[in-house]
Amino acid sequence: MSEQALSHLKVLELCNFVSGPYCTKLLADLGAEVIKVEPPGIGDEARKRAPFLNDIPHPERSGLFLYLNTNKLGITLDIKTTKGRGILKELIKEADILVEDNPPKVIKALGLTYQELQKINPRLVMTSITPFGQTGPYRDYKAYEMNLYHAGGEGYLLPTQSPDLTREPVKAGGLVGDCICGLSSAIATLAGAYNLNETGVGQYIDVSKQDVLMTMVLLEIAMYANMGIVRNRLERPLLMPIPMECQDGYIMISALTDREWQDLVKFMGNPSWASDERFSQWILRHTNGDKINPHIREWTKSYQKDELFHQLQKSALVAAPVNSSEDLVNSAQMEARGFFAEAEHPKAGKLKYPTVPYKLSKTPSKVERAAPLLGQHNESIYCGRLGYTKEELVKLKESGII
């Protein structure tokens, strides 16, 4: 891929499921060459996860895998074998970046620590993404997204504004926790690559997923660290803290400043309840939010969510509808931005994919390649790059190493 921001970067991925693959996907979508290494026969765990196209389970038709691995090359290799590790090291010699997500003790057992690898490639930037990082008493502990989300303190306050205050905590939907970890890892990795370009020397980057979740403005953590206060998720009488119901869904309206509040009141047609002295200042509106919210709720019910959204925006008020996936795929805004792009895949056919959330004017990202089939680029990498003959490739295949 020429003319992309990261066209000159060569990345090797030794990762599974979401965090690591999302990290390298972000680099691949910006133009880096990413070679994904998967275990022979089995492949990445994500291949086994729903949603499957037309609900028919198949390792080449998992929506999760297809999304997380666009623009990558895919090869198979059993790194548990000595031969496999030898080949991996040949690939590492040619890479700028290695991203891996194995527990520290596994990496050590495989002889793939940064100390070892820097000897064969001093330029290497190696990023390890693990649940609790490379140091500390929990370094070899196991945790998935749903465990870490709660370990990182994100879940403790959820659901906020719950009518049932004694219920168990929940987490945000989807695999957002893992995506945040992938994003953070991509930034640190790119900073390492930037520095490599200037100095010619690589380095080791240790990412702790628990730490990532804690850096996402959890002011509750700062409050305890500095004032000893533990906040819980009990209901507080805030002004419009949750979406309001409309005829066909929900809308989230905000009126944070005095001016916005006055504009909103005017927009609602100056109802008499709004002139209450208790609602005259920001702080009063927040402590008396429970007295205002029922009025707003009553008022929004007479609108359709998109109708109200556009009208509020025209009055320079802040609002957005609660969008379902259908709303988003059919959104005029998404259409105008070209957010969804089609890519052809040998097994999954032509599908629409979400692209990247940023547009670079000079080096635009494009979906050039769908996710690789398991071992799709074995020949081009092993024969084309490393110089193995086709006979050797057959032997490696027969012995289960690739």
Place this chain on the structure above:
Amino acid sequence: MVLAKFCPQELIIRMPDQALSHLKVLELCNFVCGPYCTKLLADLGAEVVKVEPPRIGDESRRRGPFLNDIPHTERSGLFLYLNTNKLGITLDVKTRTGQSILKELIKQTDIFVEDNLPEKTAELGLTYAELKKINPHLVMTSITPFGQIGPYRNYKAFELNSVHAGGEGYMMPIESTFPTREPVKGGGLVGDCMCGLSASLATLAASYDMKATGIGQHVDVSKQDVLMTMVGLEVAMFTYSGIVRTRHKRKAMMATPKECQDGYIMMSAFGDRDWQVFARFIGKDSWAEEERLNTPMKRWENSDEIDQYVETWAKKHKKNDLFHNLQANALAGAPVNTSEDLVKSPQLEARGFFVEIDHPQAGKLNYPSVSYSLSGTPCNTWRAAPLLGQHNEFVYCGRLGYDKQALVKMLEAGII
């Protein structure tokens, strides 16, 4: 607690030995998203000059939590966290003089991050088309609710609105006991942080390209798009199959945390090996062997029975005992941590996650640091958030060559 290496405020201009030490960034942003984007760059060593409106400053200065609950523009926890390692100046970019001074600064910078609505940026004469004329190397990043193009480009939205617009909120709370209740969103300002993270990555990629080619570019970040790229598989499901998933309770095994004597634990047993070990772990050895539970699908079908037993069982234990015992059996699990648990965690202590930074108004406070450690260029130099206009003299006189009398005049005219 790890004590940060303190450097006298005015001596550190570029942090030496850091990954991004040679990058110069100018920030014209407000609240969370943009400031978080540049904080990530600053914490990796970039020199970030934050431009705030005179007297008023960044909106986040007026947001709680305030130290000891006393509201003060220099003591907002939100502002203090989001603006570590930056230099701070004031400038009224609505005035002609302000705009031309800003352009002088833009000439000297590698990266310009801004978060104004496109119509506002055009009004201020600060479009990329204009700015690249004065600095062809410039990487300009614009972070707005709906991006620079499309019918919604000038629409306003805060984090609360963006999260729901991006489709993140529609599925929440999952496993709700009240399936008809309103949707909610993830806690804190996590939506804005994700947008800052994404913007930071794209900015860094463009700078990488700029160093290789010498030519800058415009990076247009849409916050709604960011939220949609976070594996919203529901979005993918609709594009594949036209199915709209809702937040109603679905059958699932151990989908939510289980209550313990002193809090909650989130346990997972995916795969057959983990299930067998887990069954023995909870004292249900027979479940490890039973054929009716020997595949993930069969366990899913019997999840009501499994969950009911696990719920009763978990109540007899403490969350951290369970956590460590699960891990000793190589099972995935983690306690639902409160902020107190995290601040006292031996793991975070060992990683040196919290750093103590001194600030003239807020004093010495503990801050979360970064979530990654770089072996060659560690993020180990910490400067507190700038006071409003703290580095005016340094930047205007030192960098742009204004004399002190000129500075006083600009101050009197309200331009800085």
